[in-house]
Amino acid sequence: xxxxxxxxxxxxxxxxxxxxxxxxxxxxxxxxxxxxxxxxxxxxxxxxxxxxxxxxxxxxxxxxxxxxxxxxxxxxxxxxxxxxxxxxxxxxxxxxxxxxxxxxxxxxxxxxxxxxxxxxxxxxxxxxxxxxxxxxxxxxxxxxxxxxxxxxxxxxxxxxxxxxxxxxxxxxxxxxxxxxxxxxxxxxxxxxxxxxxxxxxxxxxxxxxxxxxxxxxxxxxxxxxxxxxxxxxxxxxxxxxxxxxxxxxxxxxxxxxxxxxxxxxxxxxxxxxxxxxxxxxxxxxxxxxxxxxxxxxxxxxxxxxxxxxxxxxxxxxxxxxxxxxxxxxxxxxxxxxxxxxxxxxxxxxxxxxxxxxxxxxxxxxxxxxxxxxxxxxxxxxxxxxxxxxxxxxxxxxxxxxxxxxxxxxxxxxxxx
Numbered sequence: 530x531x532x533x534x535x536x537x538x539x540x541x542x543x544x545x546x547x548x549x550x551x552x553x554x555x556x557x558x559x560x561x562x563x564x565x566x567x568x569x570x571x572x573x574x575x576x577x578x579x580x581x582x583x584x585x586x587x588x589x590x591x592x593x594x595x596x597x598x599x600x601x602x603x604x605x606x607x608x609x610x611x612x613x614x615x616x617x618x619x620x621x622x623x624x625x626x627x628x629x630x631x632x633x634x635x636x637x638x639x640x641x642x643x644x645x646x647x648x649x650x651x652x653x654x655x656x657x658x659x660x661x662x663x664x665x666x667x668x669x670x671x672x673x674x675x676x677x678x679x680x681x682x683x684x685x686x687x688x689x690x691x692x693x694x695x696x697x698x699x700x701x702x703x704x705x706x707x708x709x710x711x712x713x714x715x716x717x718x719x720x721x722x723x724x725x726x727x728x729x730x731x732x733x734x735x736x737x738x739x740x741x742x743x744x745x746x747x748x749x750x751x752x753x754x755x756x757x758x759x760x761x762x763x764x765x766x767x768x769x770x771x772x773x774x775x776x777x778x779x780x781x782x783x784x785x786x787x788x789x790x791x792x793x794x795x796x797x798x799x800x801x802x803x804x805x806x807x808x809x810x811x812x813x814x815x816x817x818x819x820x821x822x823x824x825x826x827x828x829x830x831x832x833x834x835x836x837x838x839x840x841x842x843x844x845x846x847x848x849x850x851x852x853x854x855x856x857x858x859x860x861x862x863x864x865x866x867x868x869x870x871x872x873x874x875x876x877x878x879x880x881x882x883x884x885x886x887x888x889x890x891x892x893x894x895x896x897x898x899x900x901x902x903x904x905x906x907x908x909x910x911x912x913x914x915x916x917x918x919x920x921x922x923x924x925x926x927x928x929x930x931x932x933x934x935x936x937x938x939x940x941x942x943x944x945x
Contacts, residue, residue, distance in 0.1 A: 638683045896940050
C-alpha cells in the first residue's frame with residue numbers, strides 16, 4: 530500500500546463556479562440527479578432509480594447520526610454577537626447520548642466567532658419553551674456559556690442552563706441553529722430543520738449532515754426492499770473538520786479530524802457474513818466500515834489491546850501495512866473482543882484518512898455527493914476510482930449537476 534503522505538493537494542482541485550453550489554435542496558429528495566460510474570463509463574440517472582443500478586442481495590450501509598443545532602448566537606449587553614459552534618464533547622465519554630442527556634452543565638470543544646470580544650464572564654441567552662416538543666410547557670429557559678480554556682485549534686466552553694432538569698440535547702434544540710456548511714452563504718430557514726437531516730437520523734451528535742443520505746425517501750427504501758437490497762446502519766458523528774480545508778502543501782502536514790463511531794455487535798456480525806456487494810452511502814459510512822476492518826486487524830496483531838482506535842496514518846505503516854487478513858478474520862476478531870469485554874456496541878474514535886494509494890477492504894461501491902476542491906473527501910473519491918475522478922467531476926460540471934451538500938450525487942463502483 531503506497532503511503533499518501535507525500536500527496537500534494539494541488540493535484541486534487543478543480544474550478545467550481547459559485548453558481549454550481551446548491552444553496553437549497555430540491556423539492557423532492559430523490560429527484561436529485563445521480564451520476565453512475567462503473568469501470569470508466571458514465572450514465573445519468575436520478576436517486577429514485579438507484580435500485581436499478583444495484584445488484585440484488587447487496588447491502589447498503591447508512592450513517593444514522595443526527596445533526597444537532599450546534600450553532601449558538603449570544604448577544605452581548607453592548608450589542609455585539611458571539612457565535613459559538615459546538616464541535617464535540619470535552620470530557621471523557623463512553624456513549625455520546627450520555628453527554629447529550631446530561632443535565633445542569635456540560636463542557637464542549639467549540640469554535641468561537643468574535644472570541645476576542647469575549648474576555649471573561651458568562652454569556653446568556655433566553656427564550657420560552659414554546660416549540661412543538663414542549664408545547665404544553667410555557668416556562669422560560671436560560672442558557673449560559675463560560676469560556677474555560679484555550680486549546681491549540683479551539684476553545685473549551687462550559688454550558689449551563691435553567692431549568693436544570695432539562696438535558697443539553699433539549700436546550701441546544703431551543704437555543705441553537707442548524708449548522709449549515711460555510712459555503713451555503715445564506716441564513717437558515719425553517720426548511721433546513723427538516724432537509725439538512727436524513728429521514729432516518731437517530732443518534733444525536735453531528736455538527737454536519739451525512740449529505741449522501743439526504744436524497745433517500747421512504748419510497749426509495751421500499752424500492753430497495755422490493756429488489757432484495759438490504760439496509761443497515763452505523764453511526765459516525767460528523768465533526769466540523771469535514772469542512773476543514775487542506776492548507777498544507779503535502780498531506781503529511783495535514784491533521785485529519787478524529788470522529789466518534791458507534792456500531793452494534795449485531796451489525797459487525799452481519800457485515801462479516803455479507804457475501805454480496807457492500808455499498809456505503811456517504812464517505813462517513815465508508816470510513817466507518819473501513820475502520821472496522823483495520824480495528825479487527827489491530828486486534829489480531831495485538832490481542833492484548835484494551836481499547837481499539839485508529840489514527841491517521843497507521844493503516845499505511847507497519848505492522849498493519851503488510852498484513853493480509855480477510856474481512857471475516859478481521860471482523861470476527863473484533864466481534865470476539867467485544868464479546869469478551871461484554872460490549873454490545875463499539876464506541877470509539879477513528880482518524881483514518883483514505884487517499885490515493887489506499888486499498889479498500891470492505892466496500893465495493895460508494896454513493897456520495899460532489900465534494901469541494903482540495904478536500905480530504907475528494908482524496909477519498911480519487912482513492913476509489915483513480916484519476917477518473919477528473920472525468921466524473923468534469924462530466925458533472927458540463928451536464929448541469931449541482932454540487933456540495935444540497936446538490937446532486939453519484940454512485941461510484943470502486944476499482945479493484
